[in-house]
Amino acid sequence: MTAAGPGPTRPSGAPPRAVTAVLFDRDGTLIADVPYNGDPERVRLLPGARQAVDLLRGAGVATGVVSNQSGIGRGLLTHADVRRVNARADALLGGVDVWLYCPHPPEAGCDCRKPRPGLVLRAARRLGSAPGACVVIGDIAADLGAARAAGARGVLVPNAATRPEEVARAPVTAPDLLCAVRGLLGGDGS
Template sequence: MALAPDRTVRGLLFDRDDTLVIDVPYNADPHRVVPVPGARRAVAGARAAGLALGVVTNQSVIAKGMATREQVDATNARVDELVGPFDVWCVCPHDAGDDCACRKPRPGMVLDAAGRLGLDPSELVVVGDIGADVGAALAAGAQAVLVPTPRTRQEEVDAAPTVAATIEDAVALVLDHVRAVRS
C-alpha cells in the first residue's frame, strides 16, 4: 500500500504508546519510557529529510485521576529526550466518555498540530498502531500509516489505507513518497 501520489508530505505525526515507545498502560513515569525498536532512527531520518515532527497522544490517565498533567508532561519530555526532539506535542487529557473534540479518532489533535506547525492537514501523515490513530488522521484530512502490534485488531488492519510492519518501515514509506514527489 502506498500514500496518495498527488499529495505533498511536509510533516509527520506519531502516536506515542506502542508507536514511539513500548506501551505501559497509563504510564506517567518517565523512568518507565522505553522506545520501540527503531523509533529513534526512524524519527532522526524524518527530521534529516526536513519533515516537521509531532506527537498526538490520548492520555486518559489524567481524566481518570491516576496522574497529573505535569506527570504526563514529564513522561513526554522523556520520550522527547530518547526519541525526539519533536516540534509539537498534542495531548488529549480526556477519557473516552468525555465527548471532547481532541480524543482520537476525532481530528482535534491532528488539526491542532497542523496549525501549530503551519501546515495544512493534507500535508501530514499520522503514524499509529490502532484504528483511532488512522481515524483521526483521515477525519482531519491527513494520510495515515498503521503499524500494527499484537493488540491491533484485524479489522483495523483491514480498514487501514496504508500498513507498515515497523515504525522504520512506515517512515521509509513516507520518505520514499517525499522523494518521489520532489523529483
C-alpha cells in the same frame, strides 16, 4: 508500505503528495505501551523510533506526537506526569517539534480525543502545515480515524494490541515504524 483493502489511489505517473509533517501516536507506536504510565524511568523507545524521527528531521519534515491520555481525566495521572513522560521520550528521540495530548476520558465527547480530528488539526497548525500534507502514524484504528477526520493521511503500524479487523480496514500499513517513514520519504530514506 503495503495497501490493505481499498485505499487511496493516484493516477499512474502522478507524484505522491508532499509530506510536510508526520504526527505519531505515542504509546505502542514510539514508545512501549505501559498503561497509564506516569514514570519517565519506564519509557522505552520501540525499535526504529529514533531512526525514524532522525530520518524525518534530516529530510526537513516536521514531527509531532498526538496522544490520548485519558488517565488524566480518570484521576490516574496528572498533567505533570504526562509532561515528564513526554519529556523523557523527547530526549530519547532527539527532539520532536510538538507534543499534544487529550486529557479527557472517552465519555467526555471532546473534539481532541482520537479518532476525532482536534489533536491532528492543532498539531498541523502549530507546525505550519496543511492537514492534507500531514501523515499520522499509529497502531490502532483511532489514530487512522483522527487522520481521516482531519483530512490527513494515516499509516497503521500494527502491534500485538492492534485488532485484526483494524489491520484489514487500514488503507495503508507498514510492518514497522522505520519502514513506514522510509515509505513516506520515497524509498530507503538514506
